[in-house]
Amino acid sequence: MSYIAKPKITHPGLNKNELGLTTRDYEGAVSTLCAGCGHDSVTAAIIQAVFELNVEPHMLAKMSGIGCSSKTPAYFASQSHGFNSVHGRMPSVTTGANAANRDLTYIGVSGDGDSLSIGVGQFVHAIRRNLNMCYIIENNGVYGLTKGQFSASADIGSLPKKGLPNQQEPIDPVSTALSLGATYIARSFSGDKEQLVPLIKGALLHSGFSLVDVISPCVTFNDHEGSTKSYAHTREFYNHVINVDYIHPSEEIKAAYAEGEAMPIHLRGGDTIVLRKLSREYDPTSRASSFKYLRDRFNAGEITTGLLYVNEEREEMHELMGNVDTPLAHLPYEELSPGKEELHKLQSRYR
Amino acid sequence: MKPTDTANPDYYHKVVDCQWGCPAHTDVPAYIRMIAQGRFSDAYMENRKSNVFPGILGRVCDRPCEPACRRGRVEEKPVAICRLKRVAADHRDDITDRLPQAPARSNGKKVALIGAGCASLTVANDLRPLGYEVTIFEALDTTGGLMRTNIPQFRLPPAVLDEEIAYILDMGVDLKLNHPIDSLEDLLGEGYDAVFVGTGAPRGKNLEIPGRYDSDRIHIGIDWLESVAFEHTKTIGRRVLIIGVGNTAMDCCRTSLRLGADDVKVMARKPRGFFKASDWELEDAEEENVEILVNHSPKEFVYEDGKLVGMNFELMEYNIDEQGRIDRGTVTGEKFMPADDVVLAIGQDNAFPWIERDIGIEFNEWECPVVDETTMMCTRDGVFFGGDSAFGPRNIIWAVEHGHQAAISMHKYCHGENIEDRLPMGMNLASQKMGMHEWSFSNDYNPASRRLMPHVDLKKRFKKLDIEVELGFTAEQTIEEVERCLNCDVQTVFAANLCIECDACLDICPVNCLTITDNGDEQDLRTRLKAPAENLDQALYVSAELPQTGRVMVKDEDLCVHCSLCAERCPTGAWDMQKSELLVPYAADESPQDQPKVAGA
Numbered sequence: 001m002s003y004i005a006k007p008k009i010t011h012p013g014l015n016k017n018e019l020g021l022t023t024r025d026y027e028g029a030v031s032t033l034c035a036g037c038g039h040d041s042v043t044a045a046i047i048q049a050v051f052e053l054n055v056e057p058h059m060l061a062k063m064s065g066i067g068c069s070s071k072t073p074a075y076f077a078s079q080s081h082g083f084n085s086v087h088g089r090m091p092s093v094t095t096g097a098n099a100a101n102r103d104l105t106y107i108g109v110s111g112d113g114d115s116l117s118i119g120v121g122q123f124v125h126a127i128r129r130n131l132n133m134c135y136i137i138e139n140n141g142v143y144g145l146t147k148g149q150f151s152a153s154a155d156i157g158s159l160p161k162k163g164l165p166n167q168q169e170p171i172d173p174v175s176t177a178l179s180l181g182a183t184y185i186a187r188s189f190s191g192d193k194e195q196l197v198p199l200i201k202g203a204l205l206h207s208g209f210s211l212v213d214v215i216s217p218c219v220t221f222n223d224h225e226g227s228t229k230s231y232a233h234t235r236e237f238y239n240h241v242i243n244v245d246y247i248h249p250s251e252e253i254k255a256a257y258a259e260g261e262a263m264p265i266h267l268r269g270g271d272t273i274v275l276r277k278l279s280r281e282y283d284p285t286s287r288a289s290s291f292k293y294l295r296d297r298f299n300a301g302e303i304t305t306g307l308l309y310v311n312e313e314r315e316e317m318h319e320l321m322g323n324v325d326t327p328l329a330h331l332p333y334e335e336l337s338p339g340k341e342e343l344h345k346l347q348s349r350y351r
Numbered sequence: 352m353k354p355t356d357t358a359n360p361d362y363y364h365k366v367v368d369c370q371w372g373c374p375a376h377t378d379v380p381a382y383i384r385m386i387a388q389g390r391f392s393d394a395y396m397e398n399r400k401s402n403v404f405p406g407i408l409g410r411v412c413d414r415p416c417e418p419a420c421r422r423g424r425v426e427e428k429p430v431a432i433c434r435l436k437r438v439a440a441d442h443r444d445d446i447t448d449r450l451p452q453a454p455a456r457s458n459g460k461k462v463a464l465i466g467a468g469c470a471s472l473t474v475a476n477d478l479r480p481l482g483y484e485v486t487i488f489e490a491l492d493t494t495g496g497l498m499r500t501n502i503p504q505f506r507l508p509p510a511v512l513d514e515e516i517a518y519i520l521d522m523g524v525d526l527k528l529n530h531p532i533d534s535l536e537d538l539l540g541e542g543y544d545a546v547f548v549g550t551g552a553p554r555g556k557n558l559e560i561p562g563r564y565d566s567d568r569i570h571i572g573i574d575w576l577e578s579v580a581f582e583h584t585k586t587i588g589r590r591v592l593i594i595g596v597g598n599t600a601m602d603c604c605r606t607s608l609r610l611g612a613d614d615v616k617v618m619a620r621k622p623r624g625f626f627k628a629s630d631w632e633l634e635d636a637e638e639e640n641v642e643i644l645v646n647h648s649p650k651e652f653v654y655e656d657g658k659l660v661g662m663n664f665e666l667m668e669y670n671i672d673e674q675g676r677i678d679r680g681t682v683t684g685e686k687f688m689p690a691d692d693v694v695l696a697i698g699q700d701n702a703f704p705w706i707e708r709d710i711g712i713e714f715n716e717w718e719c720p721v722v723d724e725t726t727m728m729c730t731r732d733g734v735f736f737g738g739d740s741a742f743g744p745r746n747i748i749w750a751v752e753h754g755h756q757a758a759i760s761m762h763k764y765c766h767g768e769n770i771e772d773r774l775p776m777g778m779n780l781a782s783q784k785m786g787m788h789e790w791s792f793s794n795d796y797n798p799a800s801r802r803l804m805p806h807v808d809l810k811k812r813f814k815k816l817d818i819e820v821e822l823g824f825t826a827e828q829t830i831e832e833v834e835r836c837l838n839c840d841v842q843t844v845f846a847a848n849l850c851i852e853c854d855a856c857l858d859i860c861p862v863n864c865l866t867i868t869d870n871g872d873e874q875d876l877r878t879r880l881k882a883p884a885e886n887l888d889q890a891l892y893v894s895a896e897l898p899q900t901g902r903v904m905v906k907d908e909d910l911c912v913h914c915s916l917c918a919e920r921c922p923t924g925a926w927d928m929q930k931s932e933l934l935v936p937y938a939a940d941e942s943p944q945d946q947p948k949v950a951g952a
C-alpha cells in the first residue's frame with residue numbers, strides 16, 4: 001500500500017458523463033492490496049463501467065464477502081452503499097438487499113475462495129434464483145490473504161510458488177453457471193480492460209444474474225512460471241471469442257453491426273448490446289454448444305474469454321415471484337403488513 | 352514512434368520546465384528542496400552556480416521559469432520560484448568562504464571587460480578563478496549597470512547589489528570606474544588577450560511627434576531613471592504621463608509617485624494582452640493606483656504660453672484575428688490628456704558610437720554587432736559580446752547566460768582552442784527510493800495555492816524612494832510555497848523489459864498521463880491516450896515494446912505531478928523515480944592543457 005492518498009488533482013481535459021461526474025468521482029480509498037494486483041485493475045474497470053453508464057452513486061450497492069477480492073469495494077464508488085458480509089455469504093445478503101430494494105444496481109465482488117470454496121452453495125443458489133445482480137469473481141487460483149494456498153479454481157498441474165503441483169479438479173465458475181442456467185456469463189482478464197469494461201457494463205444492464213469471471217493474477221503468490229493464472233500465462237493462452245459493445249440508447253445501431261458476425265441483443269431493461277463473434281464456431285446463445293466449446297478449449301489449455309452466454313428470455317427473481325414494481329423498502333408499512341385480520345383471512349383460505 | 356531516447360540530456364531536462372525555460376538553466380527544484388530543508392546557504396550557492404546574482408534576481412528577475420512552471424498547467428498559478436530564490440538569499444549565512452577564489456598565481460592572460468553590468472561581472476566571476484587578470488572598464492562612477500541605474504531602489508535595494516557585486520570584485524578584479532571607452536581600436540591595441548563588450552542597450556527610444564523638443568519636462572525613461580538613481584532628479588510634476596507599457600514604464604510610473612506625483616497615467620497604444628510589461632509588474636503598479644489607459648496613440652505635445660500642458664492622443668480601435676494577432680488599428684477619435692511631465696518609455700536601442708566600423712566588427716541593419724549565438728564572439732576574433740549589447744534588450748538572466756558562454760569562449764580562445772568545440776551538457780540520474788514506499792523527496796501533492804507576497808503598506812511606501820515594497824515571504828509562506836513545487840526533476844524512469852502490463856500505474860495516476868497501447872505515429876498516439884494530450888509543447892515518452900504483448904507504454908509529460916504513485920504501485924520496479932541532475936559546463940570545466948582542472952567550480 002502507499003503512504004500517500006491519490007492526489008485530488010485531475011487532468012483538466014477529463015471527460016464528464018451525463019451526470020457531470022468524472023471517473024475520479026467514482027473512486028474510493030487508495031488500495032491496500034499488493035502493488036500490481038489484478039484486483040486493482042478490475043476496480044478501475046468497474047469505475048470506468050459505472051462512469052460510462054452514468055450510474056448515480058446513491059443508486060449503486062457494492063456487496064462483498066471476505067478475501068482480497070472482497071476488500072476491493074472499498075476502492076471504488078465511495079459515495080455508494082456497501083455491505084462487507086461474512087465469508088462466502090455475499091449472495092444471501094445481496095438477495096436480502098435486492099428483495100427489499102429492487103431499484104438499486106447491485107454489484108457483488110467476490111473471489112475464487114469466497115465463491116467457489118466456502119461460499120459455493122450460496123453462489124449456485126443465487127444463480128438459481130436469477131438474482132438481478134452483477135457478480136464479479138476476481139479469480140486468481142490462490143488464497144492470497146492466507147499466503148497463497150491453492151484455491152478451488154486452481155488448474156491441475158499448476159505449480160505453487162513452493163511445493164507440489166495441484167492435483168484436484170478445478171471448479172470452473174463459467175461452466176458451473178452455464179449448467180445452472182445463469183443468464184449472462186462472461187469471462188475476462190484484468191489485464192484487458194478493452195474487453196472487461198464493456199462486459200461489466202453489459203452485466204450491470206442485464207436483468208437477472210450476470211457472472212463476470214475475471215482472471216486476476218495474484219502478483220505475490222501466483223504470477224510465477226508454471227502458474228496457470230499468471231499475467232504471462234493468461235496472455236499466452238488467451239482465446240477471445242465474443243466481443244461485446246454497449247450501444248447508448250441515443251446511438252443508432254450502425255450498419256456494420258447488422259452484417260456478418262455482429263448480433264445486436266436487446267436487453268430486457270431496454271438497452272442494447274452488440275456481440276461480435278471473433279470465433280466462427282462459437283454460439284453464445286446455445287447452452288449446449290457453448291458448454292462443449294468451453295470444455296474443448298479448456299482441455300486444449302486455452303482460456304476462453306468474452307461474453308460466453310446470454311439469455312434475455314428468463315425472468316429475474318422479482319418477476320418470477322410476481323412482486324410489485326415498487327421496492328418493498330418504499331412501500332408504506334400498512335401495505336407491507338396488512339395486519340392480523342388479513343393474515344387470518346389468508347390462513348383461513350388454506351384450512 | 353521510436354522509443355524515446357532518454358540518454359539525450361535534453362529529454363529529461365525538458366521535463367523540468369523551469370530549468371528548461373531559464374536561460375542559465377538554474378536547477379530550480381533542487382534549490383527549492385534545499386529551502387524546504389532549511390538549507391538556505393546551500394540553496395543560495397546552488398543558485399549562484401548558474402545565475403550568479405541570486406539576491407538581485409530573487410527580486411527583479413524576468414522569471415521565464417514561472418510561465419513555464421508545470422504547476423501553472425496543473426492548476427492556475429505557477430510556483431513563486433523567483434520569490435523563493437529571494438528567501439534563499441535573505442536567509443543565507445555568511446557564504447564568503449564558499450565563493451570561488453582566485454588562484455595565487457596569474458595564468459598570464461589578460462582580459463578586458465567593458466561595462467560593469469551583469470554580463471561583464473559574470474565573465475569576471477567565471478574567469479578570475481582560472482587565474483585571468485581581469486580589468487573592467489566602467490563609464491559611470493559605480494558598478495551594476497542598468498541594475499543600479501534603471502531599476503528603482505524600492506525594488507532592488509543598493510545594499511543587495513553591492514554585496515553580490517563585491518563577491519566578484521573581491522576576487523581581485525581591476526575595476527576602473529569613470530573610465531568610458533571612447534575607442535575600441537585603442538583598447539584592442541593595449542595587449543589584452545580577449546575583450547568582452549557588456550555595455551547594454553543604453554539609448555532610450557525617442558518619440559518624434561510635434562512639440563517633442565519644446566519643453567524640458569519631456570524625459571527619456573531610462574535616462575530619467577538613471578538621473579533619479581543618482582539623485583540628480585528629486586521631483587516631478589503632479590500630473591505625469593508615461594508613454595509605453597513595458598517594464599521600464601512600470602518603473603517610471605512607480606518612481607514618479609515617490610517623487611511627488613499624485614496623478615500618474617500609463618498610456619498604452621494597444622489593448623491589454625499586448626503589453627510588454629510582465630503581469631506582476633503591471634499588478635504592482637496598479638496596486639499603487641497607477642491608471643493604465645489602453646488604445647491611446649500619442650499624437651502631439653500641447654503647449655499653452657510656451658508651457659507644456661499635456662498631450663493629444665488618437666483613440667485607436669483594433670481587430671484581433673483568430674490567431675490572436677492584432678492589426679494596425681484605425682483612429683476613431685482624439686483626446687487631450689493634461690500633464691506636467693511626460694516620460695517616454697517605449698524601448699531601448701543599442702548604441703556603439705565608440706566602436707570603429709573599420710576594425711573587422713560587422714554590424715547588421717539595426718546597428719547591432721553580428722554575434723554568434725553560441726560562442727558570443729563577433730566577426731573579429733577575440734572580441735566577445737554579451738547582455739543587451741549582443742542582441743538588443745533582453746533581461747538580466749540572459750545577460751548572465753551570455754556571460755557564462757562568453758567566458759567559456761574567452762577561456763578557449765586565450766588558450767588557442769577551437770571555441771566552437773564546447774563540452775556538451777550532461778545528465779545524471781539517481782534513484783530516490785528509500786524504502787518500500789519512501790522517497791527522498793516530498794512526493795505528496797500539496798493543493799495549496801500560490802502565496803501572495805506581502806507588501807509595505809500603501810501609505811508608508813511613498814515616503815522615501817528607497818523603501819523596498821516587497822517584504823519577502825514569511826517562514827509560514829515559505830513552508831507552503833516550497834511544497835507547491837512538483838519536483839519535476841525527479842523523473843519517472845521506465846524499464847520496458849520489467850513491465851508485466853498489470854495496468855497498476857495507469858490506474859493510480861491521478862492525472863491519467865499513462866497509457867499502454869499499440870504504437871503509432873505521434874499524431875495518432877496523441878488521440879489514443881487515456882486523457883487528451885493536446886499540449887504539443889510537451890513530449891510524449893514512448894517505451895520500447897513491452898515483453899508480453901508488444902504494445903508500448905506512453906507517457907504524456909504535460910501534467911505529471913511526480914507523485915511517485917506509478918512507481919509505488921509497480922510490482923516489478925519497472926517504474927522508478929530518479930533525480931535528474933543537469934550537468935552544465937562552465938569555463939572552469941573546459942580545461943585547456945596548460946590549465947590545471949579547477950574542481951568544484
